[in-house]
Amino acid sequence: MKHPSALLLLALVAVTALPAQAQLLPQAPVGATASGTQPLDRIVAVVDENVILQSELNDAVRSVKQQYASSPGQLPPDDVLERQVLDRLILMKLQVAKASDQGIRVSSADVDQAVAAVAQQNHMSPEQLQGAVEQSGQGFAAFRDQLSDQLLVQRLHDSVVRDSVNITDSEISNLLASPTYKAGEVHLAHIQISIPAGGTAADIQSAQAKAQQALDAIKGGMDFNAAAIRYSDAQDALEGGDLGWRKVDEIPPAFADTVAGMKPGQVSAALRGPTGFHILKLVDQRAPSRQVVTEYHARQILIRPSELVTPEQAQQKAQDLYNRIVNKHEDFAKLAKENSKDPTTANAGGDMGWFQHDQWGSTIAQQLDQLKDGEVSQPFQSEAGWHILEREGTRKSDVTDESERNQARQAIGNRKAEQAYEDFLRQLRSDAYIDILVPALKNPDAQSNS
Known part of the structure; x- marks a missing residue:
């Protein structure tokens, strides 16, 4: 049976139910056994009051590898991939905990609706989806937990954006009247090398060096998507950094000016932004038309x-x-x-x-x-x-003028929302206690955050 696309999308958020005794497990190497037969799980990272188990990390890595089964060359070496996936598991733990702290809840009926939607997207019945999930080696209860976590994070995102993003009619009018207003849409991919909130000069220098490594790899022939998987720390890194189609004015103005001078297929230099360094690839572009x-x-x-x-x-x-x-x-x-x-x-x-x-x-x-x-x-x-x-x-x-005004409103909203939530995530991670217990899983470029 075909591996459902939902599993691929959820690979980065494989948060399974934590056994009550998990925190008491010894930090044994993978493969160690109790009574000579049963392998012991181990804690690979502590995230505030939660933990991430080796089994969770293994499941998430396995899901990513299934996603790229037809093009395994896109993936970085296993040690790099494990660090990438662990980073996203940490971020998911933080967001789920924050959502719970803010009183955000997801009901069983909400999860039922999400299961039905995933099944429909994969042209399956819910029962067929359950069979496909179980055939892939994952329990269906854990799959439902993943969907629940995704719904929590989506509602957290909506809450953050709703509270911090306002759009006025004057902003829309000013954008449309601005000589720098650019119509049309672009399909972009990106690599993001983040700088921690309150980062030091050493943090900035380290991020810039990593961005240069990514550029050198691309110039040396590495596919951009593969470079994004290897080097980017954006949430979409394991999707090759694909940003999809968006209005030019949804892009921060400094980046939009760069994109305006690019041709499809071209890759930008490392651009300094509010959250770190960005490398952009213009995949394609299309001009607007009268509607x-x-x-x-x-x-x-x-x-x-x-x-x-x-x-x-x-x-x-x-x-x-x-x-x-x-x-x-x-x-x-x-x-x-x-x-x-x-x-x-x-x-x-x-x-x-x-x-x-x-x-x-x-x-x-x-x-x-x-x-x-x-x-x-x-x-x-x-x-x-x-x-x-x-x-x-x-x-x-x-209806071009009306549509253009609606698109301008959406462009302003998307740009503000993206920046607001990125700032929120940086601060959330900066304020958290994160201790990666396995030395091989520590990012060699990262500063200790404990």
Whole structure:
């Protein structure tokens, strides 16, 4: 059975349930045995009041290797990969603990919905997904724990961003009016070499040297994605540093100026940013285009069932009104004003104004597709009740300016949110007690944080 993509996405957050006696386990080498048969687990890192076990690290590393089974050359040596994965497990522990401290909770029903969504994305039923997870060697309970942790972290992210990111109309207007405003989108990948919060001159020098090592490796022929896996300490490092498509104005201005001068395939120098050094690759770019959509003008009559009107009576009343409109040629607007129970359109004779295809929902959109201008629909049912729809006209409308304003709002929001959460994570890690107990897993460039 195909290994589900969810397992690949979750490889970096393989947080399994911690046995109650785990903290009492001796720090034995991997492979040591008790009673000569059972291997003992060991603690590889202490993260505040939590620990990371060797078994957790092994499971997460194994998942990453499964993800890259078709291209193992993309992965760094095992010792580097283990440090990369451990770093992300540490960050996940910190975020989950912070979310719990802030009272953020995830219910069993929330996890059920997440399982169903993952199954759907992989074209499976939940039962098939469970079988695939167990076939991969992971317990399904641990898989659900991973999903729960991801939901916690997502809600923590939303909370941090919500509390720290505000966007005003003047900011949007200023961005659109700015001569430096750049339209279009770029597909980027990046390598990030972070500097600790409150980093010293030695920290900065070490990060700069590591960034130069990454650049030298790329110039020497190493694939950019492989270099990201090996050198980057961003959360997306093990995905090759892929940032996907984004508006140019979602990128910090200093970086946007650099990207503007690049061609697809080019790699930037090491750029100093607020959180460290960044190396960017422009994968591709695309120019904006005018956005023209079809808009519809229609009227509707809505008959709602109520305590006094049964569903059958509502259907019959809608049918009677349809007959009066079509067979007796009574005025649609007059009947709508007298009979429709839609509070937003009834007083306007059922006039829905001009709107885009799905603006009033998929049920009405389906009816619009079946009508010609001037035609009246047969009564049809939605969750709201029974409708009669008259399509009055269509037009092409240029929504580029409106769309551009929405995109500018999103660009400002994304840029602020990304910076806010990156700052939050740096501070979270800086304030934490982290003790890596296995010397081979310590980052040779990192300063002690204990």
